[in-house]
Amino acid sequence: MADKDTVRVGIVGAGAIAPSHIEAWQALGAEVSILHRTGARQLGERYGIRVIDDLDDLIAAVGIVDIISPTSTHLDIARRAFAAGRHVVCEKPLAVTEADAVALAAAASDAGMRLFPAHVVRYFSGYHALKQRIEAIGPLVELTLRRTGVAPDAAWFFSEDAGGGLIRDLMIHDLDQALWLAGPVIEVTATQDPPAVDGRIQPPVSAHVTLTHANGAISHVRGDWVGPDSTFRSVAEVIGTDGTLRVDTADATAFSAGEIDAAEAAAPASDPYREQLADFVDAIRTGREARVTSADGIAAVRLVDAAYESLRTGRTVRLPH
16 A cells, blocks of 8 residues: 555557556656556556446546646646646647637646646656756857657657647657757748648658757758667757757667767666656655746647647748747
């Protein structure tokens, strides 16, 4: 039986990301339950966690609801959790549209609860090291962020109309990084090959989003969903007037500091999912802000919206600032 200080978490969603969340919560000593969905019984047996059939019963049994279901379901589930007085961890993106992301954050605020967008790349050691060193390279000039991954299995990922899409699901990691590293964006231009047909994309597919930041820096964000024999890779390179920083998951040196320092060895391995959830739990207990805020989650969805508008119109989209 868990004691009164035990964190009780209810997970909604049983897809490919579920083991990472379950293992991270269990590493933190949390008591984990999961909503009965396809695959949930197997996860329950594998991890020894309780499977609950009804969403309201799950919400009632926990203090934190961890939403890792398809993006189009996030708003409704979160609203029900907030109405019941529960904090919410929500996988990226927060919602399909900026308007829904704003509504989700407003529901948290109205209920006096906390909302934590799960932008886990901020907790990867190489990217965190890059963020910590960024002031040392002077005013930023250019950022290049690239992410290549095997196309997912579930059909909804390929429907841009249903909350999927390469830019919305994969590239949002690096759109968030661009915001975190270089600040607000004033212009967005996007291209995608092949383009969506009737709202659906067919992998292999690649997209490129160019961001103009308010400080004058330019970010080039590239994403690819490729075949099953491919290897995942992410790269971030940041050029400033006084040096360059680089992270590359294919390089034994996970973080290097270009002209300002010698390459640094990778930081000791840590689980970014555990680091992320530990940050969120501590933020709840202390009342401080987490490394990722609801405003950050909304800002990332705003860029996604602008990118898809650019794809539809073939034009650069200007954002208010």
